[in-house]
Amino acid sequence: MAHGTNALPIGRQRGAPANPSGARRTRGVRPLAAVAAAFTLAQLLLVVPGAAADLGPGxxxxxGWDETVYxxxxxxxxxxxxFSAPRARGVTLLVAPVASWSTSTTLLRAYLALLSGLGLYLALRVWRGLFPTRVLALAGALFATLWVTLFYGPAAMPNQWVGLGALACAGCLLRARxxxxxxxxxxxVAAGAALMAWMRPTDAAWIAxxxxxxxxxGRHLRVAAVLAGGLATGVAQWVIEAYTSHGGPLRRxxxxxxxxxxxxxxxxxxxxxxxxxxxALCRPCTGPLPNPVITAWWVLLPLLAALGLAVAVRAGRTAPTLLLLVCATTAAVPYLFLIGYAxxxxxxPVYALLAIPVADALFHLVTRPDGRWRPAAAILTALLLTGHLAVQYVVLDRLVDRTAADRLDWTRTAADLHRLGVRPPCLLTGTEAIPVAFYAGCSSAATSGNNANATEADILGAVRRVPTAALSPPGGPPPHYARAWTRHPAAGLDLHLAPRPDGGGPG
Known part of the structure; x- marks a missing residue:
């Protein structure tokens, strides 16, 4: 080899990358990054605007109700x-970087959409080397295109983050072992466990x-200690709050x-x-089952997951697949067999954990053992997946329109309250008081039910200090202590205004 300035090291061709392994790593993550970017873009286009034709531009x-609490x-x-007993502080920490200084819901949703896209990318990336990249990319696409994933991606809710935390934690644990x-x-491992525990400690207790x-x-005590430490960061906060606000962990x-x-x-x-x-909430959950076209994917999910395990056994990756399936099973148990609503x-979390085995199964169905495509099976699978995507989009579109209309009613009710003189500082009680109070900038109080945090004396005492109103269904009775208050109809609710604190008569 010549020794001039144009000489290249042995084994390296002119024009080849200086770091072939680095180039391969970059190419290996591009499909995952593309799936995550598409997931974020879909949220920004389909969910964040929340525009229905009759709601007006922009x-x-x-x-939502739970989001206003967090x-x-x-x-x-x-x-x-x-903040009731079943809740945890993880979502509040997640939204704090934006919600602590901005009241823009659109900005908050855009931030959460970007964050959920990044979370999906990181959760998939830790599985590289354990599964082929194409399997991981398809798994991400399957999970990201479910209507429930798209709808809650930009939402201030905990469940999707539990799933991403569980997926990342399981993959990192296998790598650490x-x-x-x-x-x-x-x-x-520590970050995934902490994310689960901060978001929903009770879910983490089933998945961990x-x-x-x-x-x-495998006597990997260091890995076990790191896992326990990550869980402890979220559980410790929950236990401390249990003692300070709920009478202890058992009572909570x-x-x-x-x-x-x-x-x-x-x-x-x-x-x-x-x-x-x-x-979004099926309680009480009555009525006929949906059209089989809507539920078909859900029925096929465990069958494809089982096929994914069989594929993994033949491919020599039994342990990763089995871990995903076991964690998905334990995560599903309380919500399929222990709670009387849905x-x-x-x-x-179950869908996030099952996505990889299901994607593995689908690739097995459309490819031969030598890696070549099965044309007929590939075309049929592509058609079925296209139909599945169409169903998911229709359900999502209707849900977004319906939800946006409901929440617009809360906005209009808040505007009516302001017009009637109920402005911050103020207090609301009665039907849907928590979300309407957030929209109106008021405090909320309840004397009974799951959100009871005050007595009748507390509310009547507030009447003498701040503008107060009770909310009831249209034509329905208000709380008994508000029966003499002045009734005003609003968007889907009746407003019962207490006498003004300054003694100036009804609001």
Missing amino acids: FGLGL VSQVSAQAPPAF ADHRDRAALWG PPLLVLALA LAEGSRIQGGLGWNLAVDDQMRGLIGR APRFLQ
Whole structure:
């Protein structure tokens, strides 16, 4: 070889990249980055605007009931709403970087859409080397195109983050077991466990045992300690709050069980199927099951997951697939068999964990053992997936329109309250008082029910200090202490205004 300035090292061709392994790593993550970017873009286009034809241009999807509770803890828009026993502080921490200084719901949703896209990318990336990149990319696409994933991606809600945390934690745990020097994997175990525990400690308690058993089975005590430490960061906060606000952890668990209708044997499989039509909360969950076209994917999911396990056994990746399936099973148990109502978002961790085995199964169906495509199977699978995507889009579109209209009613009710003189500082009680109070900038109070945080004397005492109103269904009776208050109809609610604090008569 010549020794001039144009000489190249042995084995390197002119024009070849200086770091071939780095180039391969970059190419390997591009499909995952593309899926995550498409997921974020779909949220920004389909969900964040929240525009229905009759709502007017530029109307964004307002915050829902639960979202107002989480966001109000750090927002300047309204005083903190009552934080009931089943809730945890993870969502509030997640939204704090934006909600603590801005009251723009659109900005908050855009921030959460970007964050959820990044979370999906990171959760998939930790599985590289354990599964082919094409399997991971398809898994991300399958999860990201479910209507429940798209709808709750930009939402201030915890369930999707539990799923992403579980997926990342499981992948990092496998990597840490395989290479004890992989410090990044250990940090990933801690971060994924902490994310689950901060978002929903009770969900983490169901998902974590298989992970802990796997770590201890191989005597990987360091990995087990890191996992336990990550969980402890969220659980410790929950326990401290249990002592300060709920009378201790056992009483908090009991109260949470009461609010959720009493935990015990409840076959909620059919309830979850009814929720697939786009019912954000199915309680009580009655009525006929949706059209099989809507529920077909949900019925096929466990069958494809089982096929994914068979594929993994033949491909020599049994342990990763089995771990995903076991964690998905334990995550599903409380929401399919222990709670007497349903919400589609409850199963988001299950869908996130099953996505990889299902994608593995689908590739097995459309390819031969030598890697070549099966044309007929590939075309049929592509048609079925196209139909599946169409169903998901229709359900999402109807849900966004319906939800946006409902939350616009809260906005109009808040405007009516302001017009009638109920402005901050103020107090609302009665039907839908929590979300309407957030929109109006008021405090909320309840003397009974799951959000009871005041007595009748407290509310009557507030009447003498701040503008106060009780809300009731149209034509329905207000709380008995507000029967003499002045009634005003509003958007979907009746407003009962207490006498003004200054003695100037009814509001």
